[in-house]
Amino acid sequence: MFAAATEAATEVVLKSGWFLENAWVIPIIPALSFFLIIFFGKRMPKKGSEFGVASMIGALVFAGGAAYQWIQRVNGAPEGAFVSPVVKTWTWWQNSGVSFGIGQHVDGLTVAILLVVAFISTLVQIYSLEYLRGDRRYTHFFASLTLFSAGMLNMVVAENMIQLILGWEIMGLCSFLLIGHWWEEGANSRAALKAFFTTRTGDIGLLTGTAILFFSANEWTTKTLGVSGFSIRGLSSWALSGDPGSAAITMGAIALFIAAIGKSGQFPLHTWLPDAMAGPTPVSSLLHSSTMVVAGVFLVARVYPVFFKGMDILSGSANFIIVIGAITIVIAALLAFVQTDIKKVLAYSTVSQLGYMMMGLGAGAWLPAVFHIFTHAFFKACLFLGAGSISHSSSHHSFEMKKDMGGLRKFMPITFGTWIISTLALCGVFPFSGFFSKDEIIDNVGNNGYNVFMYVGLAGAFLTAAYMTRATYLTFFGEPRGASAGEHHEEESHDSHAAHDDHADHGHDTHDSHDAHASHGPHESGWLITVPLIILATLALSSGFLNALPFGEKFENFKKWVEPSAEVVNPTGIAYVVGGIGEARIAAEEGHSKSPCGTETPEQGVCAAPSLNHAPFKWSKAGLSMLIVFAGFLLSLFVCIQLYAKKNKKFVGLTERNKVLGFGYKLLVNKYYLDVLYEKIIVRSIAHPIAAAVYWFNQKVLDGVVNGAGTTAKGVAGWVYRNIDQRVVDGAVNGTGSVAQGAGSALRPVQSGKVNQYGALLFGAAAIGALVLVIVNT
Amino acid sequence: MFVNQFLILAAVLFCIGVYGVIARKNAVLVLMSIELILNSVNINLLAFSMRNGSFDGHTFALYIIAIAAAEVGVGLAMVLLMYRNRRSIDLDELSEMKG
Numbered sequence: 001m002f003a004a005a006t007e008a009a010t011e012v013v014l015k016s017g018w019f020l021e022n023a024w025v026i027p028i029i030p031a032l033s034f035f036l037i038i039f040f041g042k043r044m045p046k047k048g049s050e051f052g053v054a055s056m057i058g059a060l061v062f063a064g065g066a067a068y069q070w071i072q073r074v075n076g077a078p079e080g081a082f083v084s085p086v087v088k089t090w091t092w093w094q095n096s097g098v099s100f101g102i103g104q105h106v107d108g109l110t111v112a113i114l115l116v117v118a119f120i121s122t123l124v125q126i127y128s129l130e131y132l133r134g135d136r137r138y139t140h141f142f143a144s145l146t147l148f149s150a151g152m153l154n155m156v157v158a159e160n161m162i163q164l165i166l167g168w169e170i171m172g173l174c175s176f177l178l179i180g181h182w183w184e185e186g187a188n189s190r191a192a193l194k195a196f197f198t199t200r201t202g203d204i205g206l207l208t209g210t211a212i213l214f215f216s217a218n219e220w221t222t223k224t225l226g227v228s229g230f231s232i233r234g235l236s237s238w239a240l241s242g243d244p245g246s247a248a249i250t251m252g253a254i255a256l257f258i259a260a261i262g263k264s265g266q267f268p269l270h271t272w273l274p275d276a277m278a279g280p281t282p283v284s285s286l287l288h289s290s291t292m293v294v295a296g297v298f299l300v301a302r303v304y305p306v307f308f309k310g311m312d313i314l315s316g317s318a319n320f321i322i323v324i325g326a327i328t329i330v331i332a333a334l335l336a337f338v339q340t341d342i343k344k345v346l347a348y349s350t351v352s353q354l355g356y357m358m359m360g361l362g363a364g365a366w367l368p369a370v371f372h373i374f375t376h377a378f379f380k381a382c383l384f385l386g387a388g389s390i391s392h393s394s395s396h397h398s399f400e401m402k403k404d405m406g407g408l409r410k411f412m413p414i415t416f417g418t419w420i421i422s423t424l425a426l427c428g429v430f431p432f433s434g435f436f437s438k439d440e441i442i443d444n445v446g447n448n449g450y451n452v453f454m455y456v457g458l459a460g461a462f463l464t465a466a467y468m469t470r471a472t473y474l475t476f477f478g479e480p481r482g483a484s485a486g487e488h489h490e491e492e493s494h495d496s497h498a499a500h501d502d503h504a505d506h507g508h509d510t511h512d513s514h515d516a517h518a519s520h521g522p523h524e525s526g527w528l529i530t531v532p533l534i535i536l537a538t539l540a541l542s543s544g545f546l547n548a549l550p551f552g553e554k555f556e557n558f559k560k561w562v563e564p565s566a567e568v569v570n571p572t573g574i575a576y577v578v579g580g581i582g583e584a585r586i587a588a589e590e591g592h593s594k595s596p597c598g599t600e601t602p603e604q605g606v607c608a609a610p611s612l613n614h615a616p617f618k619w620s621k622a623g624l625s626m627l628i629v630f631a632g633f634l635l636s637l638f639v640c641i642q643l644y645a646k647k648n649k650k651f652v653g654l655t656e657r658n659k660v661l662g663f664g665y666k667l668l669v670n671k672y673y674l675d676v677l678y679e680k681i682i683v684r685s686i687a688h689p690i691a692a693a694v695y696w697f698n699q700k701v702l703d704g705v706v707n708g709a710g711t712t713a714k715g716v717a718g719w720v721y722r723n724i725d726q727r728v729v730d731g732a733v734n735g736t737g738s739v740a741q742g743a744g745s746a747l748r749p750v751q752s753g754k755v756n757q758y759g760a761l762l763f764g765a766a767a768i769g770a771l772v773l774v775i776v777n778t
Numbered sequence: 779m780f781v782n783q784f785l786i787l788a789a790v791l792f793c794i795g796v797y798g799v800i801a802r803k804n805a806v807l808v809l810m811s812i813e814l815i816l817n818s819v820n821i822n823l824l825a826f827s828m829r830n831g832s833f834d835g836h837t838f839a840l841y842i843i844a845i846a847a848a849e850v851g852v853g854l855a856m857v858l859l860m861y862r863n864r865r866s867i868d869l870d871e872l873s874e875m876k877g
Contacts, residue, residue: 756799763799
């Protein structure tokens with residue numbers, strides 16, 4: 001079938017290298033380190049943290065090597081050609097014809113995310129050396145962080161869905177362990193459970209979706225590509241092959257997307273993410289802002305063709321992904337306005353930014369969405385670490401902006417500077433990194449015909465600028481308040497809230513450090529904290545230039561390295577099918593590709609990625625979004641000054657006077673009553689009747705059976721006791737006893753205690769034995 | 779070679795040894811008798827070894843000599859302790875193990 005194509009194909013040998021071929025080693029390094037920490041950590045001079053940091057640096061070096069060699073591979077290939085991923089598979093286990101593989105699937109997306117995860121993990125572990133110093137469960141903290149990195153890296157290199165689920169679940173477990181790190185406080189362990197159960201709700205979709213896709217795709221992938229229906233490559237090609245029935249692929253895509261909703265904090269399952277801030281700040285920075293929560297986005301980007309076909313992306317009408325993403329952007333951004341806890345502001349900001357990524361993916365803006373994962377990781381990790389730096393050194397481990405912060409820019413210049421850079425990046429101000437990713441998402445959403453959603457994105461940008469201004473104002477400007485002003489807090493004032501990192505009984509030797517804070521007032525943090533901040537801020541400023549559209553094609557490196565080409569390839573994925581390359585290149589210059597992938601069934605060969613459009617850059621559009629962002633800054637600054645500095649009567653208490661605003665405020669403070677819906681209504685209406693029914697069943701049916709069985713057993717037992725036990729068993733036992741006694745008294749004289757007599761017996765026995773031997777042998 | 783002469787010698791030694799073990803009351807003499815028994819076995823081994831032209835028997839004999847030395851060492855130590863405790867090495871008096 002493919003013979004003609006193969007003959008005419010241009011054979012190109014793609015470059016590879018050791019790091020690229022052995023990318024599967026990267027998750028193994030932290031996995032081994034996890035066991036080292038668990039078994040030997042407590043005996044080490046640095047309590048196991050050295051294993052964690054060393055393994056993360058090792059993983060970073062390997063990931064860097066893989067990224068470098070991947071770039072070499074792409075640069076060595078003809079322009080516009082499909083650069084096949086480096087895939088390796090070993091059989092994990094097999095049973096009755098179904099075999100699960102384990103291995104690696106390394107392409108541009110993989111190396112980009114590998115690099116981000118390894119890099120942020122390294123910095124966060126270094127930061128934690130200082131932040132968690134003297135903690136009660138210091139060793140376990142590093143063990144969990146390292147295991148998390150192993151899980152995430154494994155998910156990213158995963159060759160197939162099963163391996164991906166493995167990593168996904170390891171991350172879920174570590175998220176649970178780390179949110180509940182200080183489980184002595186009830187709120188923290190509740191937050192951990194909430195995070196675990198909410199994401200588990202979504203995970204049902206992951207299993208269901210994987211199963212649906214496997215059973216639909218396996219036959220085609222085995223026949224055509226010789227790989228199983230779990231494999232990422234197989235699923236991607238299958239989705240674009242015209243083989244899948246629309247019901248199967250739509251059901252599979254929806255199920256997988258539900259998993260992404262749970263993991264990536266999309267509406268309506270976003271409620272766990274703000275509560276997850278109960279964990280230590282490094283955890284919020286690593287897991288709940290930059291890496292783990294993008295797992296859902298990564299899943300969608302990983303098997304994008306499945307969603308592309310299953311959700312009818314680019315068909316012009318709204319689809320499930322884009323709607324969920326857009327709702328998430330707005331509702332999370334609005335919620336960020338009523339938070340007084342700085343980490344919760346950042347948490348809702350994360351949810352909102354994840355909404356951008358999802359909206360981008362839903363609108364066919366694959367590359368900007370993936371690029372936003374990349375840039376967002378740096379600036380959001382930096383913001384969280386900055387918040388941690390404030391609470392660590394200036395506000396007595398409190399995160400309350402209104403109560404315990406204010407005016408900190410003078411005391412913490414480095415934290416302030418890095419915070420401002422990251423905030424500008426988050427708001428998407430030119431030329432910070434967020435501009436090049438977030439604006440691209442908004443632009444491409446509009447370019448692909450989703451105008452309504454483009455306006456939602458712009459509104460989100462306005463809201464982002466406004467709530468970040470509010471948070472920055474409350475934290476760094478004005479007069480120091482509460483703990484930052486040197487006041488000592490009553491313990492109970494903290495206890496109402498879940499998101500406090502640390503109190504007196506949290507295992508730090510806190511009383512000394514508290515007193516130190518109280519006497520010295522707010523001050524800058526140590527270098528173990530500021531160095532990661534500076535590195536991340538530098539990247540928040542510069543990482544956007546990897547794909548800086550305004551400066552022309554030379555700067556579009558991320559696109560070149562990461563985005564898979566929508567070219568028809570033969571099933572091995574290496575040789576090119578003729579006619580693809582030149583045509584694709586011309587089409588790409590025109591702005592819309594003519595590759596059949598994604599729109600029609602390829603006649604020969606298979607597709608690995610759908611062909612997507614890229615919006616041409618226009619300063620007018622960028623200018624408009626800049627205007628909106630600055631309007632957000634100014635408006636918010638004005639309101640903040642009136643409200644917090646001048647205490648203007650017109651603004652203070654407005655929500656109590658105006659009914660509409662009051663209603664809105666109440667709705668936001670109560671988080672749209674979603675928690676009430678889940679905990680009071682859904683859980684109660686489902687779980688409580690079930691519990692009552694189960695109780696009744698237990699009492700009436702099970703207990704009846706058990707009691708009946710008990711009565712019967714008692715009768716049988718009585719009979720057995722009288723007849724069998726007393727007569728037969730006891731008779732046998734007593735009989736044995738009497739026999740042994742008789743034998744004993746008969747043999748007692750033999751034990752005379754005389755050595756000579758024993759010798760005589762021995763020789764006598766030997767003589768009899770010899771006699772027997774002789775008789776037998778003759 | 780007259781193997782049977784060796785065997786007769788061994789049998790005689792063996793019988794003397796057995797007699798000693800059974801009849802003597804002195805613990806040291808019992809130990810010496812045991813040595814006699816072991817050496818009679820050695821003679822048997824060497825006799826058959828020479829007859830068969832093999833060195834297996836010699837090897838065994840060497841082992842037995844070594845083990846006999848160890849055994850006598852342990853035995854004499856026990857006798858010595860016994861003497862210290864009760865100023866006698868008469869085996870007839872050692873009947874506390876009577877059942």
